[in-house]
Amino acid sequence: MTKRQAARQLIIIGGGASGIILLTKICGVDLDLEITLIDPSEALGLGRAYSTPQPHHLLNVLAEKMSVDKNDKLDFFRFVQPRENYVPRFLFGEYLREKLAKIPAARYRHIREKASVLERKSGHWTVKTERGTCFSADFVVIATGYEKLAPAHVLKSANNSVLANVIQPYDFERLANIDPSDTVLIVGTGLTSVDVFLELKSRGARDIHFLSRRGLVPLPHATSAAPSLTSHFRLPLLAGYSPLQILQVFRLILRQDPSLLSAITLDLRHQASRIWSCWSRDERRKFIRHLKPYWEITRHRIPRTVDEQLAKSRERGESKFHSGRILSTNKENDGLVVKFQPRRSPQVQEISCRWIVMAVDAPIDQKLELSGARNSLQLSPLGLGYENHGAPGLWLLGPPAKGGMWETTAIPEICSQADDILENLKRLVLQEGAIDLNPFCVHAEEGGESYQTHLSVATRYARSFAGISLKLFVHAVFPFWFENDASEYVRNAGPKVSRRRLKHFSVSKIRK
Numbered sequence: 001m002t003k004r005q006a007a008r009q010l011i012i013i014g015g016g017a018s019g020i021i022l023l024t025k026i027c028g029v030d031l032d033l034e035i036t037l038i039d040p041s042e043a044l045g046l047g048r049a050y051s052t053p054q055p056h057h058l059l060n061v062l063a064e065k066m067s068v069d070k071n072d073k074l075d076f077f078r079f080v081q082p083r084e085n086y087v088p089r090f091l092f093g094e095y096l097r098e099k100l101a102k103i104p105a106a107r108y109r110h111i112r113e114k115a116s117v118l119e120r121k122s123g124h125w126t127v128k129t130e131r132g133t134c135f136s137a138d139f140v141v142i143a144t145g146y147e148k149l150a151p152a153h154v155l156k157s158a159n160n161s162v163l164a165n166v167i168q169p170y171d172f173e174r175l176a177n178i179d180p181s182d183t184v185l186i187v188g189t190g191l192t193s194v195d196v197f198l199e200l201k202s203r204g205a206r207d208i209h210f211l212s213r214r215g216l217v218p219l220p221h222a223t224s225a226a227p228s229l230t231s232h233f234r235l236p237l238l239a240g241y242s243p244l245q246i247l248q249v250f251r252l253i254l255r256q257d258p259s260l261l262s263a264i265t266l267d268l269r270h271q272a273s274r275i276w277s278c279w280s281r282d283e284r285r286k287f288i289r290h291l292k293p294y295w296e297i298t299r300h301r302i303p304r305t306v307d308e309q310l311a312k313s314r315e316r317g318e319s320k321f322h323s324g325r326i327l328s329t330n331k332e333n334d335g336l337v338v339k340f341q342p343r344r345s346p347q348v349q350e351i352s353c354r355w356i357v358m359a360v361d362a363p364i365d366q367k368l369e370l371s372g373a374r375n376s377l378q379l380s381p382l383g384l385g386y387e388n389h390g391a392p393g394l395w396l397l398g399p400p401a402k403g404g405m406w407e408t409t410a411i412p413e414i415c416s417q418a419d420d421i422l423e424n425l426k427r428l429v430l431q432e433g434a435i436d437l438n439p440f441c442v443h444a445e446e447g448g449e450s451y452q453t454h455l456s457v458a459t460r461y462a463r464s465f466a467g468i469s470l471k472l473f474v475h476a477v478f479p480f481w482f483e484n485d486a487s488e489y490v491r492n493a494g495p496k497v498s499r500r501r502l503k504h505f506s507v508s509k510i511r512k
């Protein structure tokens with residue numbers, strides 16, 4: 001029987017906030033791991049969220065909740081010594097960069113390349129970069145964050161002359177060239193649109209239009225006077241409820257006390273991943289289509305000071321909000337004319353503007369080509385990164401994990417995922433020993449099982465498949481018998497197998 005030494009190489013793909021939070025946590029413990037961080041950027045730890053230099057781009061989470069050290073909850077708070085509740089976002093970038101600078105250079109290597117292929121072969125991972133360099137590892141973490149926002153994503157009919165007047169939300173150089181008297185249309189009304197509004201306002205803009213499908217703007221954070229849930233009133237465990245049933249629970253509570261909205265959203269946030277993992281693909285799709293915009297504005301809120309600025313600008317007539325679907329965007333004279341179908345009116349309307357700023361979330365459309373682990377790691381069909389069904393020694397961190405967990409993008413959630421990854425790594429690395437390369441065992445090991453366990457589970461499935469085949473055959477001849485058995489079995493079997501792999505992986509043992 002062939003034996004090899006226990007795995008010890010880790011590759012982290014992506015060095016934004018998520019990748020660096022994980023790196024600092026791993027380097028904070030005594031773990032015998034060779035770490036390779038692959039990211040083309042020079043400035044690690046910043047990514048899209050924390051590379052903004054603007055003081056008016058604020059964190060939307062209180063400083064006392066942004067510590068990345070789970071044993072020192074006030075770590076970030078002390079770093080910034082805040083005078084306001086919500087501090088500029090770049091300070092969090094500085095905080096992460098300071099933590100990174102404290103890691104000895106020999107502890108990890110930074111490869112400034114873009115990963116393009118992730119391959120699983122003979123119990124090992126291989127990451128290939130766009131330049132063709134290959135790195136082999138026992139463990140891989142995908143922390144590749146968000147894709148860039150693409151203007152063409154929404155303005156499908158726009159030609160090149162239109163696109164010349166379309167600006168990306170964080171292209172500060174081009175935003176600075178906008179004359180304060182120019183009319184600007186911001187497409188999107190989420191958090192990114194608020195960033196753009198603040199940027200334009202800081203430069204004196206006086207005519208800003210916002211347009212999105214529903215026209216929903218993030219709510220302000222609740223005041224400290226808002227009621228919180230008490231120990232005798234908490235949400236029931238909602239995992240297993242459908243999106244509609246959860247909405248009904250929400251409505252029932254809010255009908256009795258509307259001021260509880262913020263508190264029950266917070267409670268629900270802690271259950272979100274469990275609820276999401278119980279939903280079928282169809283339920284997830286329905287949630288994204290009908291409920292996501294409402295969840296987003298309630299869950300991802302803005303500081304009250306920012307909300308007041310928006311309200312004042314609205315009152316003065318300097319900001320106008322529209323809801324509807326863009327029909328066409330054309331160049332006319334020096335400007336643009338955007339025609340849209342309003343949400344609750346048959347009458348097509350138009351906005352004349354000089355510039356369009358795109359502030360629309362693009363799907364988390366990952367570009368890593370996957371090979372050799374197709375059953376356990378798949379691209380999310382909903383454009384939410386990846387779904388990890390127990391790929392051995394592989395973890396998703398931050399936005400790419402959205403497909404399997406939903407609530408994965410805010411720093412508190414990223415920190416808790418990074419803590420879980422660290423615990424898994426500790427267990428796997430500290431369990432000194434060898435992995436069996438016996439061909440009878442490799443597949444079972446990859447699912448975190450022994451040969452015997454795998455044999456008994458697979459045999460059980462074989463027996464039940466045989467049973468359902470028999471029923472299906474009887475049903476084919478006598479269609480009034482076993483009418484729903486086969487379809488129900490097929491619907492339930494897939495998720496069951498995935499969950500089993502996941503469960504077994506998390507308690508996986510490397511056999512000595």
Ligand SMILES: Cc1cc2nc3c(=O)[nH]c(=O)nc-3n(C[C@H](O)[C@H](O)[C@H](O)COP(=O)(O)OP(=O)(O)OC[C@H]3O[C@@H](n4cnc5c(N)ncnc54)[C@H](O)[C@@H]3O)c2cc1C
Nearest residue numbers: 014016017018047048049059060115145146398409410411
């Ligand atoms: C505008 C904005 C404001 C936010 N504000 C807050 C806030 O106030 N509070 C809060 O808690 N959360 C906030 N968030 C959410 C949260 O902080 C982000 O989700 C988090 O920064 C995600 O970091 P990341 O490293 O996962 O992704 P990113 O920041 O997108 O970084 C991904 C990194 O991966 C690299 N990469 C991508 N593809 C590859 C590849 N193929 N190979 C190698 N490297 C690759 C990129 O170069 C980049 O460095 C905000 C998010 C945004 C966008």
